[in-house]
Amino acid sequence: MARRLRVVRRSLASVIWGVIFSVPAARRYFGRRFFNSIPHSRRMGLRVTRVGRRSFTAGVGYRDELVGNPYNGHLHGGVLTTLIDQTSGAAAFFSRSPPQLVATLDLRIDHLRPAAAGKDVEARAECYHVTRHIAFVRCVAYDDDPDDPVATSVSAFMRNGPVPLGRSFRR
Numbered sequence: 328m329a330r331r332l333r334v335v336r337r338s339l340a341s342v343i344w345g346v347i348f349s350v351p352a353a354r355r356y357f358g359r360r361f362f363n364s365i366p367h368s369r370r371m372g373l374r375v376t377r378v379g380r381r382s383f384t385a386g387v388g389y390r391d392e393l394v395g396n397p398y399n400g401h402l403h404g405g406v407l408t409t410l411i412d413q414t415s416g417a418a419a420f421f422s423r424s425p426p427q428l429v430a431t432l433d434l435r436i437d438h439l440r441p442a443a444a445g446k447d448v449e450a451r452a453e454c455y456h457v458t459r460h461i462a463f464v465r466c467v468a469y470d471d472d473p474d475d476p477v478a479t480s481v482s483a484f485m486r487n488g489p490v491p492l493g494r495s496f497r498r
Contacts, residue, residue: 341489344425354378354421358385361417368413371406375417376449383418385410386449400444407448411436411466411480414450419462419484422454429462429484436480446470448477460486 347353358378362368362385371393377384387393387402387410395403412434419429442448451473452466461483468478 341425344489348380348421348424351378357426358383358417358421361420362413365413367409371409373410373413377451378417378421381418381422381454382452383414383421384449384451385414385417386447388447389445394444399441401441402448404438407438407442407468407478408434408436410448410450411452411468411478412482415452415464415466415480415482416484418452418454418464418466419457419486422457422462423486423489425489427462427489428487430487431482432461432485433483434480435482436478438478439476442468442477443470457486462486 348357355375355378358375362373362375371387372390373385373387375383375385387406389402393402393406394400395406412431415434416429416431420426448468448470450466450468452464454462454464456463464480464482464484466480466482467473467476468480469476
C-alpha cells in the first residue's frame with residue numbers, strides 16, 4: 328500500500344511539474360531561482376536569459392573583478408568554465424519533468440579564443456540525450472555571435488532523482 332502511494336505521488340508530481348513547465352514564464356522563474364540558489368552564481372552575477380524544454384541560456388556581465396589578465400582585459404577562464412558548467416547543469420536539471428537533481432560527472436571545454444574585452448558572455452546549453460542515470464549536454468559560449476564561439480563544451484551529468492514538490496530553492 329505504501330509503495331502504491333509513493334508511485335501515485337510521483338505520478339502526480341510529474342503531472343504538476345509538467346503543467347507548470349509548459350508556461351515559459353514559469354520556466355524562466357524557476358531558472359532564475361535555480362541560479363540564485365547557488366552562491367557562486369549569485370556572486371559572479373550569472374543571469375538567466377532563456378529556459379527551454381531541453382535548453383538553457385545564461386550570461387555573465389563584464390566586470391573588472393572577473394578579468395583574468397589586466398593587460399588585455401579578457402575574462403578569466405574560470406569565469407567561462409563556471410558559466411558553462413552551471414548553464415549545462417541547468418539544462419540537464421530542467422530536461423525532465425519533474426526537474427532532476429544533477430551532479431557533474433564529466434566536463435570537457437575547448438577554449439577557442441579569448442572573450443572580447445568589455446563584452447558580456449552568454450552560454451547556450453542543450454541537453455541532447457538522457458539515459459536512466461546520465462544526461463548529456465552540449466554548450467556554446469559566445470560574446471557577440473553564437474557562430475563565433477569563445478568556447479564549446481560537452482558534458483555528462485549524473486541524475487540524482489526528481490526535486491520533491493515541497494522543496495524550494497534556497498536564496
